[in-house]
Amino acid sequence: MTEVLRLDAVSKVYGKGQGAVAALREVSVTIPGGSFTAVMGPSGSGKSTFLHCAAGLDTPSSGSVRLGGTELSGMDETRLTELRRQRIGFVFQAFNLVSSLTVLENITLPMRLAGARVDRAWLEEIVGRVGLAGRTGRRPAQLSGGQQQRVAIARALVTRPQVVFGDEPTGALDTMTARDVLRLLREVVDGLGQTVVMVTHDPVAASYADTVLFLADGRIVDAMTAPSSEEVAERMTRLGAYAA
Numbered sequence: 001m002t003e004v005l006r007l008d009a010v011s012k013v014y015g016k017g018q019g020a021v022a023a024l025r026e027v028s029v030t031i032p033g034g035s036f037t038a039v040m041g042p043s044g045s046g047k048s049t050f051l052h053c054a055a056g057l058d059t060p061s062s063g064s065v066r067l068g069g070t071e072l073s074g075m076d077e078t079r080l081t082e083l084r085r086q087r088i089g090f091v092f093q094a095f096n097l098v099s100s101l102t103v104l105e106n107i108t109l110p111m112r113l114a115g116a117r118v119d120r121a122w123l124e125e126i127v128g129r130v131g132l133a134g135r136t137g138r139r140p141a142q143l144s145g146g147q148q149q150r151v152a153i154a155r156a157l158v159t160r161p162q163v164v165f166g167d168e169p170t171g172a173l174d175t176m177t178a179r180d181v182l183r184l185l186r187e188v189v190d191g192l193g194q195t196v197v198m199v200t201h202d203p204v205a206a207s208y209a210d211t212v213l214f215l216a217d218g219r220i221v222d223a224m225t226a227p228s229s230e231e232v233a234e235r236m237t238r239l240g241a242y243a244a
C-alpha cells in the first residue's frame, strides 16, 4: 500500500522557558492510502496538536511532515493554505457550514475558493454517497445535525483530497446519528479509497477505524489494528483517560 502521510520525529513545543509545554515528542507514523485511522488519548495528550501538525494547520517545532511525498516543513503560509485547499479535507465537530449558502453551494465552496472547475459526475457521486440527493437546494438550518455533517463530509471530499481529517466529527451528534456518520466515513474509505484520520474520544467511533493510535503525554504509546470498542476502552482506561 502506498503511504499518503508520514510524520518523522515530529515535536511541538508551545511557549518558551519555564512555561514551555511539549505537546508532541518525536512522533513518527506512516498512514497508508485508503486507510481509516483513529487517534485517541487522554485529555491534553496531544491529539489536536497531532492533527494540526499533520494537516498543515500548525508548524512542528522540529521533525518532518510529508503529504503524498510533499514536505510541509519550510512551506510558507500561502503555500500551506493552497495545499490544504487542494489536498486536504476537514470535518469538524461543529460542521462549520455557511448558513446563507445552500447544501450544493456549501459542498462546492472549496472548488470555488480554489478557482477550480467542479467535476459534475464526481459531485453527483458524492452527493449520492452521502445521501443528500434531493436536498441540495436546502440551507443548513433546514437539515438535522446528521445531515449537516453529511454535507460537511461531501464538502471535504469534493476536491478529491489525499487525506480527510476529522476533529471529533461525531462529537455533537446523538448515538444513532453518530453511528450513521461513522458508517459513512467507513464507506468513504472502502468505496472511494479515501484516507481518513480522525481524532475522537469515543471508543465506539474508534472501532470503525482500521487502526487506532494512542497518544499519551505527546507520544504514540500504542497502536491497535481491527480494534473493538471494548479493547479501545480498556486501553484508554489503562492510560488513565477516565480517571476522575
Ligand SMILES: Nc1ncnc2c1ncn2[C@@H]1O[C@H](COP(=O)(O)OP(=O)(O)OP(=O)(O)O)[C@@H](O)[C@H]1O
Binding pocket: 014, 015, 021, 022, 023, 041, 042, 043, 044, 045, 046, 047, 048, 049, 050
Ligand atoms: N496554543 C497553545 N499554547 C500553549 N499550550 C498549548 C496550546 N495548545 C495546546 N497546548 C498544550 O499542549 C498539550 C496538548 O494539547 P492538545 O490540545 O493537543 O491535547 P488533546 O489531546 O487534543 O486534548 P483534549 O482531548 O483535551 O482536546 C496540552 O498540555 C495543552 O495544554
